[in-house]
Amino acid sequence: MKRTFLGEFEEVVLLTVAILGEDAYAVTVTQELEQKTGRVVGFSSVHTTLQRLEEKHFLSSMMGGATAERGGRRKRFFAVTALGRKALMEVKQVREELWNALPPQTLQLMGL
Amino acid sequence: MIKNNPLPKPPWWATKLLHWWADPNTSEEVEGDLLEMYAYWLQTAGSQRARWRYAVSVFKLLRPFAKRKTSKDYTKTYLLSHAMIQNYLKIAFRNLLKNKGYSAINIGGLSVGMAVAMLIGLWMFDELSFDRSHKNHDRVAQVFQFVTFEVEKSIYDVMPIPLADVLRAKYPDFKSVALSKRQGQILAAGDKKFEKSGNSVEPAFLDMISVDMLAGNYSALDEANSILLSESLAKALFGNASPIDKLIKIDNKIDVKVTGVYLDFPANSTFKEVSFLTPWNLYLNNDPYAKGMATDWDSNNYQIYAQLKDGADFDKTSAKIKDIRVKMENPPGYKPEFFLHPMDKWHLYGEFKNGVNTGGLIQFVWLFGIIGAFVLFLACINFMNLSTARSEKRAKEVGIRKAIGSLRGQLISQFFSESLLVVFFAFMLSVFLAAAALPFFNEVSGKEMSILWANPYFWLSGIGFSLLTGIIAGSYPAIYLSSFQPLKVLKGTFSVGRFAAIPRKVLVVMQFTVSVTLIIGTIIIFRQIQFAKNRPVGYTKHGLIEIKMNTPELFRHYNALRSDLLNTGAVTEMSESSGAITTQDGGTTDVSWEGKRPDMQPLIMSNAVTHEYGKTVGWQLTQGRDFSKIFSTDSSAMILNESAVKLMNFKKPLDSFVTASGKPYKVIGVVKDMIKENPFAPVSPSFFIINYRNVGMINIRLAPDMSASEALAKVENVFEKFNPGSPFTYKFADEEYNKKFGNEERIGRLASFFAILAIFISCLGLFGLASFVAEQRTKEIGIRKVLGASVANLWGMLSKDFVLLVIIACLISVPISWHFMSEWLKKYQYHTAISWWIFAVTGMGALGITLLTVSFQAIKAALVDPVKSLRSE
Numbered sequence: 001m002k003r004t005f006l007g008e009f010e011e012v013v014l015l016t017v018a019i020l021g022e023d024a025y026a027v028t029v030t031q032e033l034e035q036k037t038g039r040v041v042g043f044s045s046v047h048t049t050l051q052r053l054e055e056k057h058f059l060s061s062m063m064g065g066a067t068a069e070r071g072g073r074r075k076r077f078f079a080v081t082a083l084g085r086k087a088l089m090e091v092k093q094v095r096e097e098l099w100n101a102l103p104p105q106t107l108q109l110m111g112l
Numbered sequence: 113m114i115k116n117n118p119l120p121k122p123p124w125w126a127t128k129l130l131h132w133w134a135d136p137n138t139s140e141e142v143e144g145d146l147l148e149m150y151a152y153w154l155q156t157a158g159s160q161r162a163r164w165r166y167a168v169s170v171f172k173l174l175r176p177f178a179k180r181k182t183s184k185d186y187t188k189t190y191l192l193s194h195a196m197i198q199n200y201l202k203i204a205f206r207n208l209l210k211n212k213g214y215s216a217i218n219i220g221g222l223s224v225g226m227a228v229a230m231l232i233g234l235w236m237f238d239e240l241s242f243d244r245s246h247k248n249h250d251r252v253a254q255v256f257q258f259v260t261f262e263v264e265k266s267i268y269d270v271m272p273i274p275l276a277d278v279l280r281a282k283y284p285d286f287k288s289v290a291l292s293k294r295q296g297q298i299l300a301a302g303d304k305k306f307e308k309s310g311n312s313v314e315p316a317f318l319d320m321i322s323v324d325m326l327a328g329n330y331s332a333l334d335e336a337n338s339i340l341l342s343e344s345l346a347k348a349l350f351g352n353a354s355p356i357d358k359l360i361k362i363d364n365k366i367d368v369k370v371t372g373v374y375l376d377f378p379a380n381s382t383f384k385e386v387s388f389l390t391p392w393n394l395y396l397n398n399d400p401y402a403k404g405m406a407t408d409w410d411s412n413n414y415q416i417y418a419q420l421k422d423g424a425d426f427d428k429t430s431a432k433i434k435d436i437r438v439k440m441e442n443p444p445g446y447k448p449e450f451f452l453h454p455m456d457k458w459h460l461y462g463e464f465k466n467g468v469n470t471g472g473l474i475q476f477v478w479l480f481g482i483i484g485a486f487v488l489f490l491a492c493i494n495f496m497n498l499s500t501a502r503s504e505k506r507a508k509e510v511g512i513r514k515a516i517g518s519l520r521g522q523l524i525s526q527f528f529s530e531s532l533l534v535v536f537f538a539f540m541l542s543v544f545l546a547a548a549a550l551p552f553f554n555e556v557s558g559k560e561m562s563i564l565w566a567n568p569y570f571w572l573s574g575i576g577f578s579l580l581t582g583i584i585a586g587s588y589p590a591i592y593l594s595s596f597q598p599l600k601v602l603k604g605t606f607s608v609g610r611f612a613a614i615p616r617k618v619l620v621v622m623q624f625t626v627s628v629t630l631i632i633g634t635i636i637i638f639r640q641i642q643f644a645k646n647r648p649v650g651y652t653k654h655g656l657i658e659i660k661m662n663t664p665e666l667f668r669h670y671n672a673l674r675s676d677l678l679n680t681g682a683v684t685e686m687s688e689s690s691g692a693i694t695t696q697d698g699g700t701t702d703v704s705w706e707g708k709r710p711d712m713q714p715l716i717m718s719n720a721v722t723h724e725y726g727k728t729v730g731w732q733l734t735q736g737r738d739f740s741k742i743f744s745t746d747s748s749a750m751i752l753n754e755s756a757v758k759l760m761n762f763k764k765p766l767d768s769f770v771t772a773s774g775k776p777y778k779v780i781g782v783v784k785d786m787i788k789e790n791p792f793a794p795v796s797p798s799f800f801i802i803n804y805r806n807v808g809m810i811n812i813r814l815a816p817d818m819s820a821s822e823a824l825a826k827v828e829n830v831f832e833k834f835n836p837g838s839p840f841t842y843k844f845a846d847e848e849y850n851k852k853f854g855n856e857e858r859i860g861r862l863a864s865f866f867a868i869l870a871i872f873i874s875c876l877g878l879f880g881l882a883s884f885v886a887e888q889r890t891k892e893i894g895i896r897k898v899l900g901a902s903v904a905n906l907w908g909m910l911s912k913d914f915v916l917l918v919i920i921a922c923l924i925s926v927p928i929s930w931h932f933m934s935e936w937l938k939k940y941q942y943h944t945a946i947s948w949w950i951f952a953v954t955g956m957g958a959l960g961i962t963l964l965t966v967s968f969q970a971i972k973a974a975l976v977d978p979v980k981s982l983r984s985e
Contacts, residue, residue, distance in 0.1 A: 027148045029706050044172035047142060073144030
């Protein structure tokens with residue numbers, strides 16, 4: 001089975017885009033990540049990751065309309081592609097399989 | 113918060129940096145995103161942190177080497193696609209064929225302009241490469257001297273013999289020094305005799321000038337009785353047989369042996385006339401006068417050539433040798449200053465005024481270069497004018513092409529390919545035109561040039577130049593036409609407007625300004641030549657021939673020769689003189705007279721003549737009497753010319769005494785000034801004395817009632833008897849005199865050639881424009897005719913615009929040409945005045961030609977039946 005490699009940060013960004021739905025662009029993704037994870041996220045790394053995900057065809061993008069508050073500059077909105085969804089599902093499935101494979105005693109030991 | 117506040121201001125420099133260096137594919141959204149982030153950071157982290165984070169993000173996002181990715185959504189248009197180029201050429205050909213008249217005017221005009229530029233280019237190349245064929249051309253110089261007789265320094269290329277040894281011995285800057293004497297001599301081998309000019313040179317000359325030896329080597333002149341022949345002279349004397357070791361008799365008295373043959377000097381070399389070389393020692397051994405002068409510092413008669421060592425500088429060496437003579441004991445009053453004139457400057461920078469180099473032929477190289485550029489420029493103007501004038505016709509084509517999807521770049525290349533095609537045709541035609549005109553041009557310019565068919569630089573520069581012309585000439589139509597908006601053009605509301613024709617009119621005015629200026633210049637040059645030709649020469653040129661006394665047999669037989677010549681009936685008088693009537697050989701400063709100021713030291717030209725000289729040349733006595741054999745005292749008599757009388761300030765010149773070279777002479781007569789030297793300059797003060805020994809030229813006045821050929825045949829018979837060792841060569845005084853105008857006449861002929869071309873090209877363009885205007889106004893003319901306008905009315909209406917332009921051009925060219933021509937005339941001490949009628953005649957002529965050109969089209973348009981012109985469409 002062909003594995004798509006998704007880094008941790010990539011996975012999080014991809015997920016966030018999925019969460020934000022139609023309003024996903026670099027700014028909202030950064031802010032959402034900060035709020036959800038509580039860690040300070042560099043804007044440039046989010047931007048670069050979005051670009052890389054698009055190159056891998058996990059995301060698609062299109063330019064939005066002109067906006068006044070940005071000095072007329074347009075936003076680039078991202079959406080998760082079918083391939084992206086599949087990748088996310090795969091990652092989730094692998095995790096679940098791993099969780100499921102965890103023996104019950106160990107779970108208890110870990111206090112879960 | 114964000115909406116209430118105006119835009120938050122991040123550090124401007126970071127924004128700029130981002131704008132310049134970010135990835136161009138994402139820069140727009142990144143800039144916007146960062147603005148938003150900045151506002152967010154301001155709220156959450158404060159302004160200090162916000163600025164910091166903004167800057168850090170900017171730095172992290174810089175992608176200075178990123179390139180814009182091209183969209184793959186549309187297929188790319190290849191500007192250089194094969195099919196399109198084919199199409200451009202096809203359309204270009206169709207357009208050329210459709211408008212045969214315009215094409216002919218365009219190609220014809222351009223090719224004439226290019227041919228002229230090509231000829232001038234060849235001429236300039238020839239002039240600039242003068243003397244460059246000698247290997248050491250950048251290290252060789254000739255020694256010149258400035259001498260001061262009165263106030264001004266004059267220049268002389270003749271040196272005293274001992275100077276050469278001094279240069280050789282005391283100045284280490286010289287690699288070699290060679291004395292030389294140019295002379296015309298008769299060379300005879302068997303029954304073949306030729307009078308040729310050659311140099312007697314020291315052996316170092318051969319290596320210095322890098323003579324190209326075909327047989328023999330550079331030691332061929334070491335033996336005194338040897339001679340080197342040029343290849344052509346060797347062929348003429350000995351045919352195909354080997355000339356080496358053959359014997360030749362010089363001037364019927366010296367026997368020499370041929371020890372070498374060299375390749376003829378090229379036509380663009382100072383030494384092109386030198387057809388043989390003899391050793392310097394041969395000259396010394398056979399010329400008692402020269403031998404006597406071997407240690408004389410004041411006998412300036414010989415050329416000295418010198419080659420400097422590598423690294424030595426001409427100017428510095430000149431400064432070192434300048435005062436050689438003045439620092440010696442008893443320096444002469446004429447204060448000679450020696451200097452080196454480098455070979456690279458011999459031809460183009462040969463003029464000196466008062467000790468300063470004032471250029472020379474280089475001025476003509478520039479002048480003709482500029483004229484050539486102008487003629488080409490005129491032709492380019494035609495091309496541009498006709499193309500833009502026809503732009504309205506092609507506007508629809510441009511509109512349709514654009515509507516179909518043509519890019520502007522494609523239209524530009526289409527128009528460029530059309531202009532390049534025309535230029536290409538013009539170039540081919542111009543090469544043939546130039547080749548055809550070259551013999552004529554050679555004759556006019558006195559050169560032996562040929563088209564450099566095999567020279568890659570010629571083709572490279574020709575093609576490069578055509579490309580340049582094509583691009584310059586095609587740029588205006590290409591950029592202008594391709595900028596049309598298809599909507600306007602196709603809807604029919606397109607009009608070029610009133611001001612579109614203004615650049616065209618300006619160009620026409622420029623064309624005619626150049627043409628009219630050239631015509632005025634030509635007329636003034638010819639007027640100046642005519643003015644000088646009409647100057648009284650002071651003697652009778654016609655029917656006077658001169659024969660050089662080139663062999664010893666001609667001397668000491670004066671009376672016998674004279675009576676034999678007179679007995680033939682072909683000769684009315686004969687005499688001998690020291691030099692030809694059209695040259696002035698030498699003068700002296702050793703002259704004194706009563707009332708001479710001690711500070712005066714003028715150069716007075718001396719002429720030794722026999723008793724019958726005055727009668728032979730027909731001089732005009734104003735006072736006193738001619739020399740006569742009746743008075744035995746005439747051996748110490750002197751005749752002055754009017755300039756000399758003026759200089760000496762004699763109230764009563766007759767019977768005054770003048771001492772020349774230590775001998776007192778009594779003035780017995782005064783003659784009108786005879787122009788022996790430059791016909792544009794005042795006549796030098798001169799005197800004439802009787803001397804039967806110091807002569808070198810026989811003057812003969814032919815009988816006026818006999819035809820020249822018949823008379824010459826009889827004279828030749830006499831000379832064959834007296835001078836069997838020499839071919840009979842003679843010169844007509846009037847022909848020699850006319851040669852003095854050679855330079856001016858050459859300029860005049862070239863200038864008229866260019867003026868005619870310029871006006872021709874200008875009229876060609878005007879013809880094209882007129883036909884265009886007439887075509888454009890067909891409907892207007894039709895309506896005017898229906899309303900009752902006469903042919904004359906319409907003719908006036910169509911011609912008026914052009915006539916106005918030409919009048920403006922004439923008005924502009926009058927001050928320009930007046931300025932330049934009065935500068936030119938200032939060069940001549942005797943010059944004509946620039947009178948107003950020259951301008952008037954030229955202006956009328958230009959107007960006349962314009963009217964003729966325009967009228968043809970105007971009348972043709974005015975005669976068209978209005979029904980036809982109004983019914984069309």
